[in-house]
Amino acid sequence: MSQDYIFVRAFVPFVASLVVKAWHKSDDSSGDVEVILSGLAALNDEIDWFKKQASKWRFNLVQTLSHWGYRFLENLMSPEVDYTVAMTAFWAIEAVYQESFAHCLEEGSKTPPELVEVCQRWGNDGFGNYCSALRCIADRRLEKAPVDEVSKAEVTFLSVLEYEVEFWNMSRGIPGY
Known part of the structure; x- marks a missing residue:
């Protein structure tokens, strides 16, 4: 969980x-700002939750991670990175997280009882609906985007998936991560 906490802290900017x-890049009628802003507000709650869990489970929130995709996130913050590309990455990051934890809630998943609360936190339908809203924004942007921007979004999407696999392997303690 400490890796997740550190990621959330890096995710905020x-x-x-x-x-x-x-x-x-969006007009007021699209609601993009409001949807994204609601996610930003939720990150504050996540940070507080992690702090409470650290006390409960006695894990260290101060450790640093060696390399996970923080530079990737920093690069996406650059003004040169188009909104569509960054939005695609945001949706992918959130959707992978939500779907992974939702999977842990499925019947027959063999999730240890002590982790059910964690899975419910991020695998719930409310977070799933939020991820669907992000996907709608990304899809709408991609439909209107020029071909080169769509290509950049595809490459970014694949990078997110690679970083997510690396992050989950690191979180599971697989050697080399």
Whole structure:
């Protein structure tokens, strides 16, 4: 869980930069800013929750991670990265997280009882609906995007998947991560 906490802390500036990109690139009727802003507000609750869990489970929140995709997030914050590309990454990151934990709630998943609360936190339908809203924004942007921007979004999407696999392996304590 400490890796997740550290990721959330690094994720906050990325999501904040996405609010700015949405403000510049979307119109008020789309609701993009409001959807992204609701996610940013939820990250504060996540940080508080992790702090409570650290006390409960006695794990260290101060450790640092060697390399996981923090530079990737920093690169996505660059003004040169288009809103569509960054939005695609945001949706992918959130959706992988939600779907992974939702899977742990499925019948027959053999989730240890002590982890059910964690799975319910991120695998719930409310978070799933939020991820669907993010996907709608990304899809709408991609439909209107020029071919080169769509290509960049595809490459970014694949990078997110690679980083997610690496992150989950690191979280599971697989050697080399």
